[in-house]
Each structure stands twice: as C-alpha cells, then as structure tokens.
Amino acid sequence: MGKIFDWIDRRFGVKEPHKKFLQRPAFGMPEKVNYSYCLGGMSFIYFLMLVCTGLLLSMYYVPSEKEAFKSVAAITNDVTLGWLIRGLHKWSANLFIIFIMLHTIRVFVSQAYRPPRELNWMAGVLGLVIAMASGFTGYLLPWDQKAYWATEVGTSMFGTVPFIGDYLMRFVRGGLDIDGATLIRFYSMHVLFLPASMAIILWAHFHMVKRQGIAKSL
Template sequence: MGRVFDWLDEKFKIKAPHKRFLQRRLPPGINYFYCLGGAAFTSYLLLFISGLLLSLYYVPSEMEAYESIVRIQNEVHLGWLIRSIHKWSATFLIVFILSHTLRVFISRAYKSPKELNWIVGCLTLVGAFASGFTGYLLPWDQKAYWATTVGTSMASTIPLAGRHLMYIIRGGMDVGGATLIRFYSFHVLWLPITMAALLWAHFHMIKRLGIKGRL
C-alpha cells in the first residue's frame, strides 16, 4: 500500500506541499479521547452528504411531505439506507459532541486563550440540537406533528415575549404548512451554513492555538 502511495506521490507531488497540515507536532499526553472531535466531524460530513441525497426526493409541502418520505423509504433505490444513515449520523453527532465537550472540560482546555473556542463550540452544540429539532418535523407524520406542537409551545412559557416567539417559530398560531417550510429552510440552509461557519472558526483556532496536552 505504502509503495502505491509513494508512486502516486511521485506523480502528483501532494505530500511535500501538505506536510505542514499532515505532520503536526502534538503535545504529550494525547490519547484516544482526543479523537472525539474528529469523530463528531465525520458524523457531520455523513449527515451533510446523506442530507444532500435526501433533498433530491423530499418535497417540503403540507400535501406531499409525508408521501415523499414514504416514497424515499419504499421506492427510491437505497432510499431506506440513506434515510437510516442520516438518522444514525445525527444520533452519533450528538453523542460525539457531548463526549468531546466532556473531554475538553476535563482537560480544562476551555481556559484562556481558548475561551472563545469554547463559546464557538457551545454555539455549534446549540446548532446541532436545533438541526435535530427542525429535522424531526420533516416526516410530517403524527409523531413529528405533536412533538413539534409540544416543543414549540414551550417557547410560549417565556415571560412577556413567549407568545410572540412561539408565533415566529411556528409562522402562525398553530403548527401547519408555514411551520413545515420554516423548519425545512432552517434545517437545510440556515443551520448548515451557520454550523459550517462556526466549524471553520473552531478549526482555525485549533490550528492557531494548538491542542492542550497533559494537565
């Protein structure tokens, strides 16, 4: 395998210009728990790719959303698999982000000069939860409808602005077609774009400030 790579490198010359990225010095005390951020990122990439494929067949309309999901599940070639990959990578993303956060907390890597990266990480976590919440409505079945009705009604318990906030989130008084379009837009555009920007900032700071090693 190594010889094949060496031969390819002789032709493409990729190793030398990327040495700076591929061969970084790591502080002592690094262990497998430091792979959790990378595992979260792998889940994020899987989510992104499977989401792109699902968007080829999903129809975000009150009349057709449910049927389009049934079609993806039963008729589209490997549709059931892409749906499962999307669902499971979302689950793993949450598990990996939470364990990564715990690793960062235990190794006290949130301290100066990395406090801003901790805040950026927290915003990414909120983005991941919001993506899960907005995605849950998209199958447009009874479970999705009632989960969103209960979830969005919690906003109304916030003093003073609560009812307005719930109205804004739902796009009306009740969960309906406007909510579906709003959630779809947040799920496939607003949140992925925001999370990509946050992750860029996250990785940029890791590159510049390094990783915290042994305590």
C-alpha cells in the same frame, strides 16, 4: 496520483501559495494524548455524513403539507437504497449529538477551556446549539403524528418566555398553528440556515485549534 495532481496544480496553482500552510511543522501536540482526543474529529465525520446523506435525501423529499409524508414513505419503500440513506442520516444525527457531548466532556475534564481557548469553548457551545436545533427542525420533516406533536410541545415552550413568548412562538411556527408554513420554515432552517452556520462555526473552531494547538494534558 502525484502526476495527476501536478497536472492540475500547474493550471490551478495551489501548492506554491499554500506552501507555508501545507509544510508547517506539527503544532503543539501534548505528550500524553489518548483516544478521547479523537472525539472532536469523530463528531466532524458525522457532520460530513449528515451533509452527504442529506443532499441525497433532498432529491426526493418534498417539503409541502400534502406531499411530505408521502415523499418520506416513497424514500423508505420505493427509492433505490432510500431506506439506507434515510437510516444513515438518522443514525448519524443521533451519533453526532452523542459524540459532541463526549467531546465536550473530554475538553472539560482536561480543562482545555482555560485561556487562551475560552473563545473556542464558546464556538463549541454555539456548534452544540446549532446541532440540537438541526435535530429539532429535522424531527418535523417526516410530517407524521409523532413529528407533529413533538413540534407542538417543543414550539409551545417558546411561548413560556416572559413578555415576548407569544411573538417568539408565532415566529418559530410561522403563524399561530403548526401547518405548511411551519414545515417550510423548519425545512429551510434544516437544510440552509443551520448547516451554513455550522460550517462557519466549525471553520472558526478548527482555525483556533490550528493556531493554539491542543492543550497540554493534565
């Protein structure tokens, strides 16, 4: 492995410019850590799972009014191991949210939100909002009755915002009703806007963890 890496490195050049980063001493780890300090890392594993299984699903899913439902049925029943990839995507999505919540509780209980980590707490909150928006937009994609009516209820909540409610609801739906335009809009959010924003937020989150180290345990 080392030889292969060295061969690539002589051409690609990663080791030398990143020496300082790769050989940095272990940053401030508190003395008392336990398994609850793995919850953030576990959340990240689910994020990676979602990206990998999502990429595979996107090869067969068709985001159109006519084809969406049929394509999900085909993924589940006809595509080789499609049922497994779809199942893994669904389970990872649920576990992602649960583990983010548990991670937030760990950070809260150990009071790691205090200065200088307040900006990292805010980055985390943004990550949580993006994760929930991903769940909401993904729920419509099977394009069945449950998806349709859940989105009807969810999007009409935007309509209750004072003054701009109507405009906001139309913006989220891509029109007055939930139709093909909504499906495309949700699909684009689900596979492009939200994952890209999440990647940026997580980069910032990990950057701050690296710079500040893990907060001293109480």
